[in-house]
Amino acid sequence: MAKATEDKRRFRSVAVPLEVWSDLWSMANDNHRSPAQQIAFLVTLAKDFPSNKKTMEFYARHIIPTDLKSHE
Numbered sequence: 747m748a749k750a751t752e753d754k755r756r757f758r759s760v761a762v763p764l765e766v767w768s769d770l771w772s773m774a775n776d777n778h779r780s781p782a783q784q785i786a787f788l789v790t791l792a793k794d795f796p797s798n799k800k801t802m803e804f805y806a807r808h809i810i811p812t813d814l815k816s817h818e
Contacts, residue, residue: 760785 762770767781774784795801 757782 770781770784774781777784777787779787792801795804
């Protein structure tokens, strides 16, 4: 029974809207992760940015396909 108590101290449940859950499962499957592992991965990436604005600026600079950049 001690094992269950230890697990409760290490893990928490998270509620997300169903459409987010579907996207999360898809992302997790594409990356061979569980939903919990995918959330952990995304949080680890996001914590390096001080704000949502900085996160969006980073991805706008690095992720926008080159064909879209050529139309600017």
